[in-house]
Amino acid sequence: MQPSSSGQISIRGISGSPGICIGKAYLVDKEGVNLIKRYPISDAQISKEIDRFKQAVSKAKNDYAKIIESIDKSIEDNLDILETHMALFEDKMLYGRTIDTISTDKINAEWALRKVSRRAKAMFQQIDDPYLKARVNDIDQVTDKIMSSLFGAQDKKISDINKRVILVAHDLSPADASQIQLEMIKGFVTDRGGKDSHTSIVAKSLKIPSVLGLGKAMINVKNDDILIVDGSTGLLIINPDEDTLFQYEERLTKFEAYRAGLERESHLPAVTKDGVVLNLMANIELVEEVVAAKDYGATDIGLFRTEFLYLDLRRFPTEDELFCKYKELVELMLPHSVTIRTLDINGDKVNPYLSVVEEANPSLGLRAVRFCLENEPVFITQLKAILRAAAIGNIKLLIPMISCVEEIIQVKQALCKAIHELEQENKIFNKDIPLGVMIEVPSAAIMADHLAEHVDFFSIGTNDLIQYALAIDRRNPQVAHLYQALNPAVLRMIKMTCDAAKKKGIGIVMCGEMAGDPINIPVLIGLGLTDLSMNSASIPVVKNMIRNIDSRKAENCMEKIMEFNTVKDITEYIINEYKDILPFQGTDESL
């Protein structure tokens, strides 16, 4: 960090997603849940504000009552917690004091609740007793519920944050990001997170510049400070001086012109110089992203992540709820295909009351297909919804986190059960859909030749494959720089997978972030990959790269690349061979 005489501070972090933005800072509450606004209210508004708060509480209570009704009465412990929460909604220390605070401090309900809730939590945090300390969570959950019902109650009015801000947060989970009105945001910076973390994936898909892993941004930035976010080099500048500001405004203009140029051509096919056609597809999470995906020139949806509905509802959705979502998506995409990936999550994220087992290492824990096979009803519900939607549109089924042949066999058994149930229920469905597996666990890459016997296609999920192969947590800023797609060990695993698919004549797709980074494209073409799925914002720049590559040269280069044994040698070789066509990085020294 370098403070200058003018008060300008520069902090270096990790590049989250490329681009530059200049704007005012907006600090997200440290807990990261919501943007909590603070605004004064007049004497005349006090009673209205109190009413708004009371309505929010009663709505939250009603919602909660519904959860209690729906929960299995045999799990008494859960019921106890929920009923305690019910009592807390109107507890004097929260409810009464929030109302008092609204009228004495003359502030909005959200801020009053936040203030009161913090005070209550502080009381419990001081207590030594672990049971009582844990009551902080109860206060948190109840506060969150009221808070979201306050937001919901005035959904339309909240759009007055439309000054287009730069978010400054401790961390942003995909769920947090989904709560924020993203069109109001120019860019964001976080203290935690590394390249390829979920946070950066969110940023990339939204086409907004971001810098992650800053460590000290929250401490140094105040609301409304002027910030420059340089997502390409991973730099945050707080309160820039005139010269810096001028310099960056110029860069911003150039970068936008460059990007606009790419986007104009993005609807054209991706064909190499020597005529090899590549199919570029989009990774999406929300049905709403389809429009952007098509704008960027995606043909198909190569990866539809299905976790959102589960996280959003905070319970397991019903077959019909899932079916409606999938139907909407496949109809929008017709005649093009949608690859639906089944639930890739730890179960406790869906329903915090479901599991009390805390996993020390969730990414190596009961997640994705492992969770689904352990909780068969959840899995079968999803499979049934997918098979039903397959009667309407063009669907491919993708199973995440497969690590051995046995799991595929179990998945097929579950599929048979789902089909049987659908037949019994006389529902319309289509069972003739391609079944694929994610190759994202090293054991799956190593066993790819055997796995190929059982499935119709592979989809290489590089984000996890790299993380597991190199034993790097990509969210840990201390080791994030060691997370390297061009690591020779990673390239060997990918090559093994490609070779196995080719030999068996099954389809192969790459759907990780690796496919969206132009520097990797010569390697992927060299390996013979023609189906790439990525965040749609990356498609224009990748297409541009593809159009400048000769596939025969890429194949030759690949042979050379496989001989190198360090990331440095590989990277330097690619940069040297392709320096004329590698894209503009936004902050190139030559500018």
Added chain:
Amino acid sequence: MILKDSITITRGTSVKNELGMHARPASRIAQLAGSARFCIWLHANSTRVDATSTLDILTLCAVKGTQIVVEIENQKDMDVLNQIIDFFETGFGES
């Protein structure tokens, strides 16, 4: 200055159940106290809390054996006082 001259009524009891005064009994006490027409407090470990607030009651950290005093402001809430005392005496209905 006029000093408030209301005369409060108090009764003592203690926490009898194994788990102490945890969230479920605390919210039940708050619920009982909620029907009082005047102020009602619990005292323990030389702290006084509002008996109508679950959270406030929990901050007493009342483990098994803690001496508790229930205080009401007005004679009219005698029945509420008695119900709360009974609830303590029966070990919150837990074994």
